Amino acid sequence: MDQRSPSPSFATDALADFEEVVFLRDPRSGARAIVAVHDTTLGPAFGGIRRMAYAGMDAALADVLALARAMTWKCAMAGVPAGGGKAVILDRPGLDRAAAYRLVGDAVARLGGRFHTGPDVGTTDGDLAVVASRTSHCATKAHGDLGGSTADGVFAAMRATAAHAGFDLAKATVLVQGVGAVGQPLCERLHAHGARLVVTDVDGARAVQVAARLRARVVPADQATTVACDVFAPCAIGGVLDERVAEKLPARAVCGAANNVLANEAAGRVLHRRGVPVAPDFVANAGGLVHGVCVELFGQQPERERFLRIGETVARVLAESRAKDVPPEVVALQHARERIRRSAADSAPRA
Numbered sequence: 001m002d003q004r005s006p007s008p009s010f011a012t013d014a015l016a017d018f019e020e021v022v023f024l025r026d027p028r029s030g031a032r033a034i035v036a037v038h039d040t041t042l043g044p045a046f047g048g049i050r051r052m053a054y055a056g057m058d059a060a061l062a063d064v065l066a067l068a069r070a071m072t073w074k075c076a077m078a079g080v081p082a083g084g085g086k087a088v089i090l091d092r093p094g095l096d097r098a099a100a101y102r103l104v105g106d107a108v109a110r111l112g113g114r115f116h117t118g119p120d121v122g123t124t125d126g127d128l129a130v131v132a133s134r135t136s137h138c139a140t141k142a143h144g145d146l147g148g149s150t151a152d153g154v155f156a157a158m159r160a161t162a163a164h165a166g167f168d169l170a171k172a173t174v175l176v177q178g179v180g181a182v183g184q185p186l187c188e189r190l191h192a193h194g195a196r197l198v199v200t201d202v203d204g205a206r207a208v209q210v211a212a213r214l215r216a217r218v219v220p221a222d223q224a225t226t227v228a229c230d231v232f233a234p235c236a237i238g239g240v241l242d243e244r245v246a247e248k249l250p251a252r253a254v255c256g257a258a259n260n261v262l263a264n265e266a267a268g269r270v271l272h273r274r275g276v277p278v279a280p281d282f283v284a285n286a287g288g289l290v291h292g293v294c295v296e297l298f299g300q301q302p303e304r305e306r307f308l309r310i311g312e313t314v315a316r317v318l319a320e321s322r323a324k325d326v327p328p329e330v331v332a333l334q335h336a337r338e339r340i341r342r343s344a345a346d347s348a349p350r351a
């Protein structure tokens with residue numbers, strides 16, 4: 001008999017650092033979703049619900065794991081007593097949307113406070129109302145403008161990134177990819193600050209609407225990474241910068257809201273070698289998380305200073321990146337891991 005262990009599969013290896021991953025299927029509607037709790041060393045897990053048409057279960061799993069991990073690093077860098085989690089719903093034509101969100105809401109309820117959820121790409125206020133009808137651990141409209149808070153943090157991070165790169169954001173051209181819940185308020189803040197805007201969105205009408213209001217130039221969605229600008233601000237989906245795109249990106253800095261914007265570590269190394277500072281996404285886009293944690297765990301709205309601190313953290317990370325000649329996302333990840341390691345050591349029972 002063959003005594004060797006079975007060859008490792010993608011899923012089991014990738015799950016090794018997760019506390020809990022729940023696969024969900026509603027037998028009546030066929031709706032499918034995954035909820036992942038990555039790490040609760042610092043506090044209960046926080047993460048929004050993404051609804052997207054995935055190629056299949058493997059793609060959805062890969063996405064939810066990467067997003068949940070990024071939430072853990074985000075919480076650690078934002079200095080909030082929370083950990084990382086995420087939920088994804090597999091979208092498809094004819095999906096019973098309410099059933100899908102009820103499915104996730106019930107799973108969040110069963111986790112009993114170990115996971116708090118809220119908005120992400122594809123999830124509207126109406127969807128969140130469905131989730132909130134099943135669990136109290138869901139951020140809704142009543143919590144305040146989470147997208148606006150994320151935009152506040154990204155704006156602070158962008159000012160710090162521009163200063164680090166040696167230019168004034170008020171005189172800069174910023175290309176915002178995706179003008180949704182975060183991209184739009186970010187454009188408003190940039191416009192008020194004096195920056196010139198270039199916007200793009202797969203929803204062309206939305207881009208045109210924002211452009212008309214904020215005197216921006218619209219470019220087609222497939223030109224987002226080829227149009228010259230001072231700051232490239234990805235506020236749509238992740239993975240938009242791989243090595244090939246990074247090598248040619250005609251921007252002096254990168255700072256946006258999209259999670260996991262670097263497709264791989266090599267893309268980060270290319271931009272670092274080219275002298276293009278990248279504000280680590282899990283540091284820059286923490287504003288909504290900070291807002292959600294303040295309301296959910298402490299029952300209060302966050303002070304504005306908390307978003308300004310995101311800019312200070314980005315400035316410190318970029319300075320260390322330059323001093324050590326290491327890409328900024330590597331520096332930030334080291335700090336996040338160290339904070340979790342120290343917290344785990346502090347709370348370990350003494351012999």
Ligand code: NAD
Pocket residue numbers: 119120121122123146147148150177178179180181182183200201202203206221224235236237238257258259285286288289
């Ligand atoms: P959203 O769904 O409200 O907006 C996304 C926008 O991007 C939409 O207008 C959509 O049409 C557009 N879009 C999608 N794919 C595109 C593409 N390939 N090219 C151009 N445009 C595209 O989402 P959001 O809440 O604004 O979040 C945007 C990003 O920021 C996501 O990656 C999300 O995970 C991240 N993020 C959001 C928050 C938050 O508070 N909402 C917090 C942290 C991170």
